[in-house]
Amino acid sequence: MIRFKVNGKDRTFDGDPDMPLLWYLRDVAQLTGTKFGCGMSLCGACTVHQNGAAIRSCSTSMKEVSGTEIVTIEGIAPMHPVQKAWMEIRVPQCGYCQTGQIMQAIALLQENKNPSDQEIDTAMSGNLCRCGTYQRIRTAIHQAAKETA
């Protein structure tokens, strides 16, 4: 039996310990804000926080989740300054990758209160957006940084 927390709530899981956290969240826990994009940690659509750090849930197995605390987009109290900035800058087009982008951005700002363009690029280049909203993502992160400063 794997014990862990999701968004502050105690959870247990006794299925396939190799199941990626992504599919547990989506198919078992019905938390569908975390998206499937590639299954190989290449796109970042599935980004969640594990003990506060951004991870790719598609490549994190349930056995690696044991004893840890997971936060998904549903566990972020709206409107978080990052979400607010995303709204104000009107970042999304299709919106599919944006929850992963936001989780990555929140993790970045927790580590670095005022990231430079270069630091944003480094932190965010694992998160793909096929609609191409990168310029707005960068602007929104700067804005959220200002807000939280």
Added chain:
Amino acid sequence: MRIIENASRYVSRRGFLQSALASGAFVLCGRLIPEPLWAADAQSAGALFEPNMWLSIASEGTVTIVAHRSEMGCGSRTALPLVVADELDADWSKVRIEQAIGDPKYGEQDTDGSHSVRSNFDLMRQVGATGRVMLIGAAAEQWGVPQKECTTEPHFVVHRASGRKLGYGELAAAAAKLPIPKTEDVPLKERSQWRYIGKESNSLFDLPEMVTGQAIFGMDATMPGMVFAAVEHPPVLGQKVKSYDDKDALKIAGVQKTLTIEPFKPPHLFQPLGGVAVIADNTWAAFKGRKNLKVEWDSSPNSVYNSGSYRKTLEATSRQPGKVVRNIGDVDAAFAQSARSGGKIIEAEYYTPHLAHASMEPPVAVAEYRNGKVLTWAPTQNPQAVQETVASVLGIKKEDVTCHVTLLGGGFGRKSKPDQVAEAALLSKQLGKPVKVVWSREDDIRFDFFHSVAAMYMKAAVGPDGKPVAWLQRTVYPPIGSTFDASATYALDEMSLGWNNLPFDIPNHRAENGPADYHVRIGWLRSVANIYHAFAIHSFADELAHNANKDSAAYLLDLIGPPRIVNLDLQGDEAEEAKNYPLDTARLRRVVEIVAEKSNWGKKPMGKGRGMGIASHRSFLTYVATVVEVEVDHRGQVHIPNVWTAVDAGTIVSPDNIRNQFEGAAVFGTSLALFSEITATNGIIDQSNFDNYLITRMNRAPRHVEVHIVESEAPPAGVGEPGVPPFAPALYNAVFAATGKRVRELPLSKTKLV
């Protein structure tokens, strides 16, 4: 088969525009939304006032507007209801949007071809204005005053003389009893009265849900009791399952069973590819089970497909005379004359590879078959194609397929083709329960309806002034028509996508198209054939400019020539469309001039390894000019510090969304210009995920994209696609300016710059 009868509709998708008259009739009849087959539908409870099927007003004032176009990131689902709300004079904060199911009563519903707004703008205005007239009528009756003394302010009818006002909700019941007024009795607002159309404040209706994870995409749709399926597809198009062994697959915890899906019968249309499906309790078990399948495939004629040798065939064809699709003057005589007089002949060949759409959300669908009917939720650009495809594959009536449309995690043309929905419906029929089919990223990339590989041959004779006196262009690629007619080798619809409408002032011009066989499924990808056509035309234009020792932007304006309406000699729907949308070189010149000015063209100092390039291209009736600035570093890596784009899309609804579309088009353009390529070896696609099918990441994206929208009162044109075509040639022209290297094939990563 029913789909075949309708194939021409898909082939000429852009030609298929529901006439405003036919759509207008819908305003006068019908109701909110058809009854669902089963399952509770999100009907607006207490809807009282339904002047037509597009609009209802509840007694508490909520206005429900039906969106009949899909949202895949271009803003259609917001833009059209905004137009209705404007003419209705509704308070946007009291508007909810209901997504239409697929139903021909809405007219054409294929959200592609950048035409949602342009094909529905007048209709949506009419819908809103009709509602407003009826609300005014209800208030006037209640007050006993003439209608003409009444006016509206957001969500209220007002009688200024007496200072009375009534809310739309209060009036809904009475308005619903009034006859629907005739179109001629429904005044539309003056442009100056618009509250929402063209305003900066507009944002996507679904924005809050998108940033909180509450938005429902196809990937998030569920049905009670559903099972999950992953399908092992034939590696080569047309292969059939010879035999398979599922012993190891069935050992995986959560795997329930395996089923085969019959292969398609040519033409493949949007039918499933066939293969073996693994049915499981959850997506992961289905994926894992699938990895443990052992499938033997029989042979397919498409296993001869090798991209290297195929390229040689395409290029050889491009050097031979093809089918003439536009002819002005006498190109051959002009070339001969030029040769005799010692004039200069310039030739160049360009090549562009297949591309995959790679929407962030892979294809997915939930479907339930019950009692001869199908209910499905799918991220589709075209719910009526879902109805037709599912009905055809299952042998049921189209009317018995109910397609609910979720949000789409990107579409780019891929999600006009609902093969995965048909898979889900077929499996549900066999299993007797709802099925969710989830494609992996590998499925998405390997089994796409690919953007076509293309070879272009260009030849010009230039006069003493450096301007061409003759311009021949020839293009060859497996056509989209092969999806609908297995024998198709020549392009149809693609010709109007930047090939038979060159807007240049050249006395002798001929455009040709050569034949090519297909070996993979070919489909539309954002801006479609404009991508390779614009790449060849605007690379070549820049080559001619340099040959003439002229500034590229000035030369481009010379090529475009004086302001005029270009005679395109169009037929049918295109001729009809051109009445409202003539090809106006004044507008094309203007975007070139604006982008040159904004980019400080020719004035901005360019250091070593830096350069700017320009291209302009009209597509989807929108005029676009783009300047790309590049910096090529000592390793030959290309960086893009700046992009400027000028856009004349006629009347626009949401300016900020349009800027977002063109910023995104620069990133999409960067992907195909620098990184992306699909190739085949023995019929099998070589790429499979984002590690080998590369798209732009933030660190390689243009650092700064500036979009300038030309104010215009012309009819609305497209915005989702037109930003893409000029990007690659502008970038390549910039690379030439920076390095002196003229690269004539996409993507740039295949060429060493240092």
